[in-house]
Amino acid sequence: MKITKDQVEYVAHLARLEFSEQEQEKFTTQLNNILLYMEKLNEVDTTGVEPETHAIAIQNAFREDVVRESLPHELSLANAPAESGNSYRVPKVIE
Amino acid sequence: MSLNELTIHELQDKIRKKEVTSTEIVTDVFNRIDAVEDRVRSFTTMMKEYAFEEAKKADGEIGKGNIKPLTGIPIALKDIQCTKGVRTTCGSRILHNFVPPYDGTVVKKLRDEGAVFVGKTNMDEFAMGSSTETSYFGVTRNPWDLERIPGGSSGGSAAALAADECIAATGSDTGGSIRQPAALCGVVGLKPTYGRVSRYGLVAFASSLDQIGPFTKDVEDSAIMMNAIAGYDPMESTSVPTEVPDYRSFIGKDIKGFTVGIPKEYFIEGIDAEVDAAVKKTIQVIEGLGATCVPISLPHTEYCLAVYYIIAPAEASSNLARYDGVKYGYRSADGRDLMEMYKKTRSQGFGAEVKRRIMIGTYALSSGYYDAYYKKASQVRTLIKRDFQEAFKTCDVILTPTTPTPAFRIGEKMDDPLQMYLSDIFTISTNLAGIPGISVPCGYTQAGLPIGVQFQAGHFQEGKLLQVAHAYERHSGIERRRPKL
Numbered sequence: 298m299k300i301t302k303d304q305v306e307y308v309a310h311l312a313r314l315e316f317s318e319q320e321q322e323k324f325t326t327q328l329n330n331i332l333l334y335m336e337k338l339n340e341v342d343t344t345g346v347e348p349e350t351h352a353i354a355i356q357n358a359f360r361e362d363v364v365r366e367s368l369p370h371e372l373s374l375a376n377a378p379a380e381s382g383n384s385y386r387v388p389k390v391i392e
Numbered sequence: 393m394s395l396n397e398l399t400i401h402e403l404q405d406k407i408r409k410k411e412v413t414s415t416e417i418v419t420d421v422f423n424r425i426d427a428v429e430d431r432v433r434s435f436t437t438m439m440k441e442y443a444f445e446e447a448k449k450a451d452g453e454i455g456k457g458n459i460k461p462l463t464g465i466p467i468a469l470k471d472i473q474c475t476k477g478v479r480t481t482c483g484s485r486i487l488h489n490f491v492p493p494y495d496g497t498v499v500k501k502l503r504d505e506g507a508v509f510v511g512k513t514n515m516d517e518f519a520m521g522s523s524t525e526t527s528y529f530g531v532t533r534n535p536w537d538l539e540r541i542p543g544g545s546s547g548g549s550a551a552a553l554a555a556d557e558c559i560a561a562t563g564s565d566t567g568g569s570i571r572q573p574a575a576l577c578g579v580v581g582l583k584p585t586y587g588r589v590s591r592y593g594l595v596a597f598a599s600s601l602d603q604i605g606p607f608t609k610d611v612e613d614s615a616i617m618m619n620a621i622a623g624y625d626p627m628e629s630t631s632v633p634t635e636v637p638d639y640r641s642f643i644g645k646d647i648k649g650f651t652v653g654i655p656k657e658y659f660i661e662g663i664d665a666e667v668d669a670a671v672k673k674t675i676q677v678i679e680g681l682g683a684t685c686v687p688i689s690l691p692h693t694e695y696c697l698a699v700y701y702i703i704a705p706a707e708a709s710s711n712l713a714r715y716d717g718v719k720y721g722y723r724s725a726d727g728r729d730l731m732e733m734y735k736k737t738r739s740q741g742f743g744a745e746v747k748r749r750i751m752i753g754t755y756a757l758s759s760g761y762y763d764a765y766y767k768k769a770s771q772v773r774t775l776i777k778r779d780f781q782e783a784f785k786t787c788d789v790i791l792t793p794t795t796p797t798p799a800f801r802i803g804e805k806m807d808d809p810l811q812m813y814l815s816d817i818f819t820i821s822t823n824l825a826g827i828p829g830i831s832v833p834c835g836y837t838q839a840g841l842p843i844g845v846q847f848q849a850g851h852f853q854e855g856k857l858l859q860v861a862h863a864y865e866r867h868s869g870i871e872r873r874r875p876k877l
Contacts, residue, residue, distance in 0.1 A: 300755065304755075305751070308751055308754050308755045308758060309751065311754050311758060312709060312738075312750045312751060312754040313713075313716070313731075313734040313735050313738050314735060314738050314739050314742075314747055314750065314751070315735045315736070315739050316739070316747075324747075324748065324751060327748060327809055328748070328751060328752065328755070330809075330810060331701065331752060331809065331810060332752075332755075334697075334698060334701075334810060335698050335701070335702060335765065335769075337694070337695060337698045338695060338698050338699065338702075338768050338769060338772055339768075340695075341692070341695060341771075341772050341775065343768060343771035343772060343775070346771040346772075346774050346775060347771070347774055348767055348770030348771045348773070348774065349770050349771075349773040349774040349777055350600060350770060351586070351600050351630065351826070352586045352600070352777060352824070352825055352826020352827075352851075353585070353586050353587045353630070353632055353826050353851065355587065355629075355630060355632065357629075358629035358630075360626065368493060368494075372493040373493075373719075375491070375493060376489075376490055376491060376493075376719065376720030376721070377718075377719060377720065378717055378718070378720075378721070378722070378723035379723070385718050385719055387718055387730055387733065388727050388728060388729050388730050388732075388733045389729055389730070390729070390730045
């Protein structure tokens with residue numbers, strides 16, 4: 298077993314997801330199979346090999362710090378599930 | 393022949409000669425959509441009214457002699473590209489009502505070149521899939537056999553094009569999502585070099601792998617589309633300011649003296665016999681054109697899938713953290729406090745495959761596992777990239793099958809994620825190495841399903857790819873068929 302049901306529950310919390318008991322069991326089996334397949338990578342000797350993050354070598358892309366047009370308020374809020382005045386509205390955060 | 397069956401360059405000729413109008417082309421396209429769309433289901437959103445308005449404008453421009461390379465040409469957009477004022481769903485419930493306030497760069501470029509958009513095409517949710525079965529908006533079917541999948545994730549674009557519901561389409565390719573459906577639907581699909589085409593306004597899946605590219609009916613059209621969409625974009629910090637050649641200038645050039653690498657790791661047990669035979673026939677055609685085919689080795693090929701299924705979900709888990717029900721998209725009404733709202737929104741808004749990948753990615757990046765998974769995968773990625781660098785010292789392009797099998801049946805692999813992942817086994821390496829790849833039709837099975845051959849080239853060598861692909865297409869001797877719908 299690479300990953301237990303408890304670990305699945307913990308990772309789900311980190312990812313802000315929740316599963317039914319049945320889903321959790323199915324996911325545990327599937328994730329185990331997938332993670333076992335990943336074991337294959339241990340066959341490869343990667344001593345001293347630099348990790349690749351982007352295939353094309355690029356430098357930081359800087360630009361002049363000038364004020365440019367940005368999205369107007371009403372457009373920023375146009376897709377909001379709930380809004381209030383000039384803000385997004387969310388359920389209560391603290392008791 | 394109806395106008396919707398023609399290519400971009402054929403229609404361009406007719407437009408220039410004033411033989412057809414854009415309105416006539418768009419009319420034929422929508423007649424076709426009306427006739428077949430209820431069976432194929434390529435689209436998530438139709439843009440019919442808009443298309444006719446734009447066609448009218450295009451006809452006005454044509455009348456003034458103001459004709460750009462895509463003026464009046466009906467194009468379908470994968471529903472992962474932000475379109476100003478037009479719903480962009482990414483095949484997900486969580487974005488089912490999202491209307492972007494801006495156009496992505498590629499959308500804007502196509503608009504500027506005169507293209508007429510006909511609709512947004514269906515896709516696997518967040519481009520995670522190889523069959524277009526994971527979309528919140530239902531399954532797209534393969535026009536060659538409606539019981540089969542069109543491939544994925546850009547299956548809607550491939551199917552729409554194969555069914556002549558548009559003249560060309562766009563897709564995005566993170567591990568094969570353009571080339572694999574192109575092969576399974578019998579059209580041409582090109583994934584450009586990482587950084588060649590702007591990702592601004594492309595809903596992010598795995599940011600170090602994603603690229604937008606064209607679906608076209610032939611290779612010349614692919615060059616025309618690349619001319620329209622390639623280039624540096626100040627809005628996208630990983631786009632590369634390398635000069636863009638005229639891709640159309642590579643069309644029609646011969647390939648005498650070319651060296652074509654045939655990697656032994658791509659001709660393995662488990663590959664479908666008819667696919668194997670069709671691709672080997674391609675090698676003969678290529679040699680007949682004066683190119684030399686040489687055996688090469690890409691020794692880390694067998695690790696590509698494992699590397700990909702760590703890196704892509706890891707990046708996805710981070711990219712998809714933004715869907716929290718606060719600023720846009722779906723929000724669950726069941727959450728009593730903020731944490732519960734996040735969890736219910738995400739659990740109800742995402743489908744099973746997306747959740748699976750978020751879970752893999754979150755696990756691989758979580759404390760204590762980072763070195764074993766993400767770092768290890770990134771190191772092997774370096775070795776995969778080096779394999780290609782070595783190979784391109786001895787050959788101009790590499791030739792492989794695009795997929796191990798023709799289109800499989802709907803439902804066949806939905807319960808076995810690993811089997812589904814294996815359908816991308818020949819396309820993933822291209823994304824990991826950041827190089828360009830193209831899939832071109834190379835035959836049909838006995839049952840009449842299309843087969844594709846893939847060419848890969850070094851970074852920014854799309855010209856070479858188009859040159860080889862076009863030479864092959866012209867001399868392949870493969871009759872051009874249309875699906876019977």
